[in-house]
Amino acid sequence: xxxxxxxxxxxxxxxxxxxxxxxxxxxxxxxxxxxxxxxxxxxxxxxxxxxxxxxxxxxxxxxxxxxxxxxxxxxxxxxxxxxxxxxxxxxxxxxxxxxxxxxxxxxxxxxxxxxxxxxxxxxxxxxxxxxxxxxxxxxxxxxxxxxxxxxxxxxxxxxxxxxxxxxxxxxxxxxxxxxxxxxxxxxxxxxxxxxxxxxxxxxxxxxxxxxxxxxxxxxxxxxxxxxxxxxxxxxxxxxxxxxxxxxxxxxxxxxxxxxxxxxxxxxxxxxxxx
Amino acid sequence: xxxxxxxxxxxxxxxxxxxxxxxxxxxxxxxxxxxxxxxxxxxxxxxxxxxxxxxxxxxxxxxxxxxxxxxxxxxxxxxxxxxxxxxxxxxxxxxxxxxxxxxxxxxxxxxxxxxxxxxxxxxxxxxxxxxxxxxxxxxxxxxxxxxxxxxxxxxxxxxxxxxxxxxxxxxxxxxxxxxxxxxxxxxxxxxxxxxxxxxxxxxxxxxxxxxxxxxxxxxxxxxxxxxxxxxxxxxxxxxxxxx
Numbered sequence: 335x336x337x338x339x340x341x342x343x344x345x346x347x348x349x350x351x352x353x354x355x356x357x358x359x360x361x362x363x364x365x366x367x368x369x370x371x372x373x374x375x376x377x378x379x380x381x382x383x384x385x386x387x388x389x390x391x392x393x394x395x396x397x398x399x400x401x402x403x404x405x406x407x408x409x410x411x412x413x414x415x416x417x418x419x420x421x422x423x424x425x426x427x428x429x430x431x432x433x434x435x436x437x438x439x440x441x442x443x444x445x446x447x448x449x450x451x452x453x454x455x456x457x458x459x460x461x462x463x464x465x466x467x468x469x470x471x472x473x474x475x476x477x478x479x480x481x482x483x484x485x486x487x488x489x490x491x492x493x494x495x496x497x498x499x500x501x502x503x504x505x506x507x508x509x510x511x512x513x514x515x516x517x518x519x520x521x522x523x524x525x526x527x528x529x530x531x532x533x534x535x536x537x538x539x540x541x542x543x544x545x546x547x548x549x550x551x552x553x554x555x556x557x558x559x560x561x562x563x564x565x566x567x568x569x570x571x572x573x574x575x576x577x578x579x580x581x582x583x584x585x586x587x588x589x590x591x592x593x594x595x596x597x598x599x600x601x602x603x604x605x606x607x608x
Numbered sequence: 609x610x611x612x613x614x615x616x617x618x619x620x621x622x623x624x625x626x627x628x629x630x631x632x633x634x635x636x637x638x639x640x641x642x643x644x645x646x647x648x649x650x651x652x653x654x655x656x657x658x659x660x661x662x663x664x665x666x667x668x669x670x671x672x673x674x675x676x677x678x679x680x681x682x683x684x685x686x687x688x689x690x691x692x693x694x695x696x697x698x699x700x701x702x703x704x705x706x707x708x709x710x711x712x713x714x715x716x717x718x719x720x721x722x723x724x725x726x727x728x729x730x731x732x733x734x735x736x737x738x739x740x741x742x743x744x745x746x747x748x749x750x751x752x753x754x755x756x757x758x759x760x761x762x763x764x765x766x767x768x769x770x771x772x773x774x775x776x777x778x779x780x781x782x783x784x785x786x787x788x789x790x791x792x793x794x795x796x797x798x799x800x801x802x803x804x805x806x807x808x809x810x811x812x813x814x815x816x817x818x819x820x821x822x823x824x825x826x827x828x829x830x831x832x833x834x835x836x837x838x839x840x841x842x843x844x845x846x847x848x849x850x851x
Binding site: 406569 | 676680692693747753766800823
């Protein structure tokens with residue numbers, strides 16, 4: 335299943351998260367809050383090695399470096415996002431990246447990525463994270479192409495799971511929880527662009543894998559974000575063997591043997607009294 | 609002068625007394641409900657980042673000065689380049705509970721059919737739920753299950769879990785021989801209809817060891833115990849060397 339991505343773009347442009355999105359509101363979140371993560375997915379040497387992220391003119395993330403992720407609860411609403419080079423502020427400089435009017439509905443769980451587009455230019459993207467309940471023994475895998483690279487295939491244990499994924503899109507699937515060998519190949523080829531690398535997909539979690547970096551610069555890599563606590567859990571733990579009568583059979587058997595012994599003793603006793 | 613009772617009556621009365629006595633002993637250990645005590649660590653059911661230490665307050669020591677109004681950080685900044693990879697060497701292989709005289713092997717178990725946790729048929733063996741956390745993980749629940757008893761086998765390794773007291777020690781020996789110590793912080797009994805399995809099995813929240821068996825009254829219509837007895841323990845030593 336592929337979700338459409340709303341791309342914020344380099345030039346301030348309205349970006350809207352799909353309002354029709356079926357919200358899975360987690361019990362702990364307040365009615366008017368949303369969970370927003372921000373991934374610094376621009377590789378080193380691309381002009382954003384240390385940046386500050388502002389929301390509606392207020393500093394949100396300080397000294398943000400490539401390959402790191404921040405998660406925060408924010409009030410639902412509309413946000414103007416701006417990324418400033420280290421040492422500059424809204425008062426004295428223009429942002430290196432910005433997106434105005436990013437609508438964040440209550441209950442959403444979303445990730446904003448600062449990454450390179452397919453042509454290698456810095457961009458901001460907004461992805462909605464799937465936080466629907468996951469059955470016991472299962473894991474959700476989400477893969478996002480946010481690298482300066484052409485279309486790719488995503489493989490798990492040597493088999494193509496997602497084919498022809500392009501920047502800035504994602505694909506996701508529910509798979510059995512466990513350990514996999516992940517690889518990212520150039521689409522339709524056996525040429526591996528990233529990996530193979532082992533990855534554990536935890537039960538009850540949405541493991542989001544980002545392909546980021548630049549093919550040209552030779553720094554393509556994987557980054558991950560794990561959203562836990564989505565598991566429905568098993569239905570039952572049937573951990574009682576038990577018996578058919580309430581008192582375990584083995585205890586009754588023991589009592590029976592003892593009783594037979596007593597009957598014998600009683601008879602002897604009676605005989606001796608007389 | 610009273611005549612002595614017939615010997616057979618004496619014997620039968622003695623046998624009944626013995627059986628009743630045994631039944632009382634047995635039910636005291638198994639049939640009656642286990643009194644709940646202690647508190648499980650709160651599991652954050654919110655979607656938080658899992659690969660960092662559990663967050664106990666909105667502001668971490670590393671937080672920069674004042675966030676915008678209404679905004680709060682969830683956990684610390686994460687190095688997203690660290691790909692999650694389970695530490696296979698930390699899979700539980702033996703469980704020891706000194707206060708109960710338990711020293712049992714831990715098998716690896718999964719699910720049978722839809723949502724039913726597999727429990728080792730040998731009641732003297734326990735099972736680590738393979739989709740739960742390994743021992744000593746940074747977050748989430750390490751779940752070990754075991755039969756309370758078996759019709760032919762008698763009492764299981766987890767027969768007396770309901771007797772554990774807060775503060776009792778549990779030692780988990782891992783695949784690579786490390787011994788991780790845990791301390792009981794909660795002992796609970798739930799009717800199976802309402803046992804909070806999603807929470808007990810959750811990979812979110814503070815790391816904890818969760819032991820599950822059955823208990824409460826035996827239900828002759830379902831041929832099973834009505835309750836799950838749940839022990840929650842938290843780690844009390846670093847995962848380094850012998851505990």
